[in-house]
Amino acid sequence: xxxxxxGLAMRSLKRNxxxxxxMIAAIGVGIGASMTTLTLFRAxxxxxxxxxxxxxxxxxxxxxxxxKVTVATGDEEHLQQQISYPDAVALMNAHxxxxxxxxxxxxxxVIPANSxxxxxxxSTRAAYTDxxxxxxxxxxxxxxxxxxxxxxxxxxxxxxxxxxxxxFGGANSVGKTVDLDGRGFRVVGVAARWNPVPRFFDLNTDKxxxxxxxxxxxxxxxxxxxxMWGNFNCDGDVGTGGWEGRIHSECVWVQYWVELPAAAxxxxxxxxxxxxxxEQRRSGRFHWQALxxxxxxxxxxxxxxxxxxxxxxxxLVSFSFLFVCLLNAMGLMLAKIMGRSGDIAVRRxxxxxRGAVFMQCLTETAVVGLAGGLLxxxxxxxxxxxxxxxxxxxISRLSSLDAVDITIAVVLAVVATTLAGLYPTWRAxxxxxxxxxxxx
Amino acid sequence: MLKMTHLSKAYRTEVVETYALRxxxxxxxxxxxxxxxxxxxSGKTTFLTIAGLLEEFTGGEYLLDxxxxxxxxxxxxxxxRNEKIGFIFQAFNLIPDLNVEDxxxxxxxYRGFNGAERQRRIRDALGRVGLSARSRHYPSELSGGQxxxxxxxxxxxxxxxxxxxxxxxxxxxxxxxxxxxxxxxxLHRDGATIVMVTHDPELAVRAQREVHIVDGQVVxxxxxxxxxxGGGAAASAATxx
Numbered sequence: 120x121x122x123x124x125x126g127l128a129m130r131s132l133k134r135n136x137x138x139x140x141x142m143i144a145a146i147g148v149g150i151g152a153s154m155t156t157l158t159l160f161r162a163x164x165x166x167x168x169x170x171x172x173x174x175x176x177x178x179x180x181x182x183x184x185x186x187k188v189t190v191a192t193g194d195e196e197h198l199q200q201q202i203s204y205p206d207a208v209a210l211m212n213a214h215x216x217x218x219x220x221x222x223x224x225x226x227x228x229v230i231p232a233n234s235x236x237x238x239x240x241x242s243t244r245a246a247y248t249d250x251x252x253x254x255x256x257x258x259x260x261x262x263x264x265x266x267x268x269x270x271x272x273x274x275x276x277x278x279x280x281x282x283x284x285x286x287f288g289g290a291n292s293v294g295k296t297v298d299l300d301g302r303g304f305r306v307v308g309v310a311a312r313w314n315p316v317p318r319f320f321d322l323n324t325d326k327x328x329x330x331x332x333x334x335x336x337x338x339x340x341x342x343x344x345x346x347m348w349g350n351f352n353c354d355g356d357v358g359t360g361g362w363e364g365r366i367h368s369e370c371v372w373v374q375y376w377v378e379l380p381a382a383a384x385x386x387x388x389x390x391x392x393x394x395x396x397x398e399q400r401r402s403g404r405f406h407w408q409a410l411x412x413x414x415x416x417x418x419x420x421x422x423x424x425x426x427x428x429x430x431x432x433x434x435l436v437s438f439s440f441l442f443v444c445l446l447n448a449m450g451l452m453l454a455k456i457m458g459r460s461g462d463i464a465v466r467r468x469x470x471x472x473r474g475a476v477f478m479q480c481l482t483e484t485a486v487v488g489l490a491g492g493l494l495x496x497x498x499x500x501x502x503x504x505x506x507x508x509x510x511x512x513x514i515s516r517l518s519s520l521d522a523v524d525i526t527i528a529v530v531l532a533v534v535a536t537t538l539a540g541l542y543p544t545w546r547a548x549x550x551x552x553x554x555x556x557x558x559x
Numbered sequence: 560m561l562k563m564t565h566l567s568k569a570y571r572t573e574v575v576e577t578y579a580l581r582x583x584x585x586x587x588x589x590x591x592x593x594x595x596x597x598x599x600x601s602g603k604t605t606f607l608t609i610a611g612l613l614e615e616f617t618g619g620e621y622l623l624d625x626x627x628x629x630x631x632x633x634x635x636x637x638x639x640r641n642e643k644i645g646f647i648f649q650a651f652n653l654i655p656d657l658n659v660e661d662x663x664x665x666x667x668x669y670r671g672f673n674g675a676e677r678q679r680r681i682r683d684a685l686g687r688v689g690l691s692a693r694s695r696h697y698p699s700e701l702s703g704g705q706x707x708x709x710x711x712x713x714x715x716x717x718x719x720x721x722x723x724x725x726x727x728x729x730x731x732x733x734x735x736x737x738x739x740x741x742x743x744x745x746l747h748r749d750g751a752t753i754v755m756v757t758h759d760p761e762l763a764v765r766a767q768r769e770v771h772i773v774d775g776q777v778v779x780x781x782x783x784x785x786x787x788x789g790g791g792a793a794a795s796a797a798t799x800x
Contacts, residue, residue: 130656130657131656133656134655134656461652465654465665466654466669467613468613468648468652469640469646469665469666469669470637470641470642470669470670470717471637472634472669473637474634475637475669551614552608552613553613556604556613556648
């Protein structure tokens with residue numbers, strides 16, 4: 120019977136094209152508005168590493184005296200979002216987590232062996248080898264450098280697939296050498312496409328941007344004084360004595376992540392961190408009670424307001440708009456169904472039960488919802504296109520529809536329209552065939 | 560086939576109770592062709608809608624083909640209506656966006672017949688009313704008489720035990736009305752049980768017998784004006800108080 124009901128729905132919708140178009144337009148506009156904001160919201164709010172987001176932790180240490188905080192952190196505890204180099208080195212040496220890596224964002228000049236290519240600057244992440252396994256970075260060729268390369272400050276590099284394509288035409292470049300600022304770096308691996316969104320491990324720059332083009336050991340980057348391209352915040356004292364003075368100052372510019380698989384590991388690490396701060400105070404480095412904080416990926420994204428309150432409100436407003444659109448569609452459906460009271464009465468007289476009338480009208484409603492959903496998808500694409508023109512580059516990069524968004528839009532349209540159609544459908548089942556037929 | 564005993568139908572508001580049928584009794588037997596007549600507002604159509612299970616009654620008893628219909632739920636009433644009753648309306652009541660074939664198909668769909676069985680029944684029913692060649696036409700492409708023939712085909716397709724006709728020629732000119740009436744008589748001769756509501760005395764006399772309703776009550780049991788040859792069961796009776 121469903122096929123029969125579907126055929127009847129198509130006929131009924133064709134019968135009054137204007138009313139049908141209005142219903143579909145009402146639903147389409149509502150779906151378009153809500154899906155535009157929801158798509159953006161989902162991209163902003165998506166867990167970038169769901170399989171490990173509760174096991175990966177970043178940390179904060181209150182290494183600045185409370186009265187010298189000069190950077191507005193938005194944090195009542197005045198904690199900075201990054202840590203200092205001395206803290207990073209100390210924590211790496213302690214090696215208290217299962218895996219851990221200090222890291223920072225910088226850049227190197229690549230001098231291609233191919234003379235057709237001009238030298239260019241490539242974004243670079245300085246990290247420890249644990250970075251790759253901790254964050255499940257996939258590899259096309261090779262593998263992360265061994266821990267000994269961290270210890271030996273080796274000139275090794277992991278290229279992104281994109282950079283490998285550019286320098287080696289996509290071929291396996293493991294074992295080959297890349298010239299970075301005049302020094303040869305041996306390629307140990309080529310990472311596959313890996314762009315967690317948001318870029319949770321470093322929210323200081325371009326949080327919806329791409330991952331760096333290459334990775335080198337943190338120790339090597341420090342040796343070679345690779346400049347920081349990210350935030351470098353100081354409490355007023357930027358340090359003296361050039362590079363050495365800067366990195367050994369209390370300026371914060373290093374991101375630090377640690378993998379703690381079990382709750383017991385987390386508790387232990389939290390205790391370790393507290394003791395570390397106490398030890399620093401005891402040694403005379405801190406003259407205050409230094410706070411420490413440990414947050415997993417989800418907590419870190421929430422703490423950083425990666426999804427702004429404005430975005431949440433926008434989603435709420437757009438779904439309220441969808442509700443209004445559905446109310447309009449419901450009114451139109453009611454008018455349409457009541458306009459067919461005579462037909463429904465005849466069907467009842469010919470043996471249709473209330474259930475059969477209900478299914479027939481509900482099928483018609485679902486077809487309207489499906490058409491509205493498809494129109495809504497088109498309008499969502501238009502909406503996202505508009506957003507790309509209005510919003511910053513990093514946000515606009517998120518604004519594309521994927522299969523999940525399309526599924527959500529269609530299912531949302533069909534379910535919402537069907538729900539909105541329940542009342543008109545119920546009214547249809549209450550039509551008194553005797554009265555209708557007497558009236559004729 | 561259709562037996563109502565002391566049946567009543569009241570419409571109630573907060574201040575008034577109006578009886579459309581009161582102490583109404585009728586017995587229509589298999590093969591009867593009964594004309595129900597009466598002035599406007601006498602309760603003819605109410606009788607027909609109750610007989611067709613489209614409306615509940617207030618009191619009394621109604622047996623349709625031996626089934627007491629009081630208290631049946633909507634599903635069972637719909638099923639009974641679909642299987643045992645064929646409706647013919649004054650306004651034809653064809654569904655405008657379905658063609659002739661699909662209109663006849665409507666009750667068969669609810670009956671749950673498979674595709675081949677439905678096609679056979681549609682073909683037979685349209686053949687019987689002489690509209691086989693018009694199966695793909697839409698109602699708007701047919702004359703009033705042809706539309707009523709389609710409605711009759713639709714009523715016949717499910718092989719119901721009882722045909723209920725409400726002023727079946729009311730919207731037709733004389734010539735078309737004659738054609739439709741001849742078709743009903745032919746169906747009766749073939750054994751159909753027909754109850755026809757009409758206020759046209761000329762049509763009423765063509766039925767096997769006439770039941771006259773005034774103010775919701777059967778007031779007169781007219782003797783058969785003439786016998787319809789070759790008809791269904793000879794015995795028929797109607798009683799009224």
